Amino acid sequence: MWRLHLHQHPRIPLDDIKGTHRTAEQIHQQATQDVYQYCRKHGLVQVWAYLWNRWYTPKQWILWARASCDAIPRTKTTMMVESTWAQMKRRDLHQFNRPRLDLLTHVVLVNLLPRVRRKMEYIQKKRRKGRPHPLAKWQETLKRDWQEMSKPDEWRLMSKELVCRKKGVSGQLKPHEKEERLTNIEAEKVRPKGSYHTNIDNMTCSCPSFTLSRWLLCKHLVRQVNEKTGNAPLNNLPFFRALRRNHYPPFYIIPGVHMAMPAEAGACPIDFEGPGDIQETRAQERQVSPVTSRFDHGNKSEPEDSEDRGFERSSPFCSEDEGENSERVSSDLISLISLICQN
Template sequence: MHFSKPQVDLLIWILVVKLTPTYYKNIDHLLNDFGRFRELSSWRKEFKRDWLHAVNTPITAPLNPKYRPDPHRWVCTCPNLVKTRFLICKHLVQSVHPVTPTFFLEVQRNRTIPFWAHLLLVPLNSCPPPLATAAIPVPVPGPVNEEEIESGDEASDGVEDDLVDTFCQQLDTKTFQEHMLTHVKNTCDFCDGLEYQIQFNDYRMLTILERNGSSFLRLADNCLSRE
């Protein structure tokens, strides 16, 4: 009598023994994320592509006085900023130190200014970020949905400055001096070459210098204006 309907019995056995445990396991993974790898949001790939495009886009020098990029608050008065999906423009991207590949995996979006928050977003006129090989403390993300824009960062500017100063103190003094001396020597040699080019009145050289070296020229102007 118990085997009068073997097909139904087999179906029930498959549902109870084979199928149900799999669904229980999937539900447990959805409700409990301890020790489980979270897949990154799809927008990060497009964000990285747009960021690299902005980095490689030349900026015409001198900079239009109407454009006032502020990397601390991550705002700019150029018209392209409000048109982009990720609220980035070439003026803001090129006004901060180069970022490492991990930046694109860890950067956070905010609903209020600054719209992007990360320890590597350090303006050029501030202390440089730590070396790429150094371990960067990153807060462990909570169980939030990354498809939505993450909540605003509550950290104040003073706290961010303290973090930057801490990283500066951790840099090796000898390594810092070697790097600075190398940059100073290369800059002096390059300036000697530019001075030699003046006699030829080559406007192409001037155009290339202002286009490709606009970030360095702006940094030099900002530093000299504060003396």
């Protein structure tokens, strides 16, 4: 339930007959009501007091709920920062308990910054020039998930059943766990297929998998894209290397769906500048809508030239500061880091 509240957004349709789009205020009210009814049903008075004061009050809601922002973010920056510090503590400071500030500064300058510099050079493709660059880790995962969602439902269920039976024979699954998984697979086989509002133009779908997806994708969208492009993305590495998720609909710009296919067979354009009408539509959508103005505290305006940058080219798992065309990832910054490391 909490996970669903986290991922709901006004731009994602609901799974109902009309494919309704709730406003940000309606999403907040419904989420609060769901939590309240659950706590009241189970007599969790203290849990409700904690959830309301720390999570669902309007001041706290805007800090974590995706519906409080007009755009759909690509990353969870808090997790990225925590991951950086966790790696630093386990890799460089594992022998020190509560290190002194001078030691911490030395570790950052000598150990951490050189790794950051190498990563920046790799993102800017300044390392190993002339050699083909492999897919990033998140691109490999996206490619694997795309291929998995492209398979027919019967194929996917058969694969799940085989994996479950193999783990049961090898002892990786306990007997009751194996029976439970096989029962769920059999129930999924006879479950009637749902009817969802799939919009390939905006790359949105009303199915629950789309709302909770890491990539904002589901099998319905993937299969429609494959059908319209003749299964071109399945074994096309340039397609996944150039694929980027946008903050606003359409969340993906697919060659052959939202723009003309490139003239060269098998090629995939790297520059995803949309046509003029899409640019104008997106410029209008970047304005904070009235339904989300209730949660808009402070000045969130962007520079005047932000609307002319087209669709974002940074990766779905990198912030805008780490993109290929980022203004902050520059040669001057890398030179500064190199100078600090040398000194």
